[in-house]
Amino acid sequence: MKKPTLIQQINEGLHDMCYIWAKEMVSTIKDEGVLIFFILVPLFYPLLYSWIYNEETVHEVPVAIVDMSKSNTSRAFIRHYDATPDVKVVCHCNNLEEAKQLIGKHEVRGALFFPPDFEKEIARGNPTVVSVYCDMSIMLYYKAIYQAATAVSGEINKKIQLHHAEGNFTTRDEQLSTRPLDFEEVPIFNSTGGYADFLIPGVLMLILHQTLILGIGLGAGTARETNRYRDLVPISHHYNGIFRIVLGKSLCYFMVYSVMGAYLTLIIPKLFGFTQLIGGKELLGLMVPYILATIFFGMMISCTIRYRENVMLIVVFVSVPLLFLSGISWPQSQMPGAWRAVACLFPSTFGIRGFVRLNTMGATLADIQQEYQMLWIQVAIYFFITCAIYGFQIRQTQKHANEQEQLSMQEEPVESHKT
Numbered sequence: 093m094k095k096p097t098l099i100q101q102i103n104e105g106l107h108d109m110c111y112i113w114a115k116e117m118v119s120t121i122k123d124e125g126v127l128i129f130f131i132l133v134p135l136f137y138p139l140l141y142s143w144i145y146n147e148e149t150v151h152e153v154p155v156a157i158v159d160m161s162k163s164n165t166s167r168a169f170i171r172h173y174d175a176t177p178d179v180k181v182v183c184h185c186n187n188l189e190e191a192k193q194l195i196g197k198h199e200v201r202g203a204l205f206f207p208p209d210f211e212k213e214i215a216r217g218n219p220t221v222v223s224v225y226c227d228m229s230i231m232l233y234y235k236a237i238y239q240a241a242t243a244v245s246g247e248i249n250k251k252i253q254l255h256h257a258e259g260n261f262t263t264r265d266e267q268l269s270t271r272p273l274d275f276e277e278v279p280i281f282n283s284t285g286g287y288a289d290f291l292i293p294g295v296l297m298l299i300l301h302q303t304l305i306l307g308i309g310l311g312a313g314t315a316r317e318t319n320r321y322r323d324l325v326p327i328s329h330h331y332n333g334i335f336r337i338v339l340g341k342s343l344c345y346f347m348v349y350s351v352m353g354a355y356l357t358l359i360i361p362k363l364f365g366f367t368q369l370i371g372g373k374e375l376l377g378l379m380v381p382y383i384l385a386t387i388f389f390g391m392m393i394s395c396t397i398r399y400r401e402n403v404m405l406i407v408v409f410v411s412v413p414l415l416f417l418s419g420i421s422w423p424q425s426q427m428p429g430a431w432r433a434v435a436c437l438f439p440s441t442f443g444i445r446g447f448v449r450l451n452t453m454g455a456t457l458a459d460i461q462q463e464y465q466m467l468w469i470q471v472a473i474y475f476f477i478t479c480a481i482y483g484f485q486i487r488q489t490q491k492h493a494n495e496q497e498q499l500s501m502q503e504e505p506v507e508s509h510k511t
Contacts, residue, residue, distance in 0.1 A: 148286025309403025
């Protein structure tokens with residue numbers, strides 16, 4: 093046979109790649125499990141998650157009061173405390189043990205304790221203490237209870253200081269006595285101090301990462317279960333090249349998640365009014381390497397998946413650790429070096445960091461150069477690892493086919509002799 097020219101080989105490779113892309117697209121549409129993780133979960137799960145945290149902050153947190161002083165100052169403190177929007181005084185307890193029992197039953201989320209000598213110590217000019225007990229299981233409750241108590245104590249301290257001050261004749265003198273050094277608190281990047289603006293951008297990128305890997309893993313598990321020798325690559329003349337297989341499959345996943353990525357990063361923040369400072373150029377520059385790195389990472393992991401159920405156990409188990417390793421809920425600088433190294437293995441780490449800085453902090457691609465470069469490095473590394481594994485799979489498939497063919501050829505003469 094005449095050796096095909098380079099142009100013919102390229103045309104054959106492109107034809108096979110399109111064939112594999114079309115077959116992968118059809119199998120994705122027909123597979124209910126893959127369709128759920130590729131379409132339904134990215135569509136509806138972010139809506140549910142964003143709707144739950146759409147309130148941004150908590151208000152009217154129930155608090156118990158243990159007032160052993162029963163003085164004018166303690167009652168004034170309680171009135172001002174109850175008037176804040178963050179907390180609500182729901183009951184007065186006779187002792188601290190009773191308040192602790194209510195906290196244990198979650199009937200209240202915290203308690204304020206005033207000692208018996210509360211007002212006496214103030215009258216003597218000595219410092220006194222208001223003890224704040226908080227339910228630490230949810231940090232938002234702790235933040236509301238503690239910050240409200242701090243704000244009220246600051247106002248009470250100001251009045252006590254003015255009462256004991258001498259020689260203050262004007263309002264300006266009072267201001268200098270109570271607040272000689274003025275300051276203004278300006279929250280940056282998250283002006284509302286809301287929980288959703290802080291957490292949701294990272295969660296959206298993690299949802300994209302995890303659902304994509306789940307869908308690829310389920311598809312690989314299905315391929316192993318349906319193929320003749322339970323190999324990842326079927327026996328077909330279209331599957332003879334490594335690059336055509338990897339590129340054909342990845343093209344299918346990239347097309348689907350280009351749409352899902354735009355939905356998660358543009359439409360969801362717009363629907364719920366989250367902070368959105370990212371531009372189209374920056375979003376495109378980040379999402380292309382992020383989706384590609386996740387695709388090749390998922391294809392690499394899927395080569396080890398023997399059954400469809402395995403990928404669900406692995407991916408769901410690592411979802412929460414990946415969110416922590418990204419550095420949005422715990423400072424990256426405070427992580428041990430070993431965990432920082434583990435975090436560098438996952439595309440979600442750099443995708444979440446880059447998207448949060450672009451979308452919430454108004455950064456540019458030049459500002460996230462480290463995350464941007466690491467994503468492209470992961471694209472290259474995981475692509476070649478995936479190609480190497482698929483090459484091994486092709487050799488295994490051909491080996492099984494040759495063994496089966498030789499076995500059938502050895503059995504044919506025996507059958508004819510018996511006849």
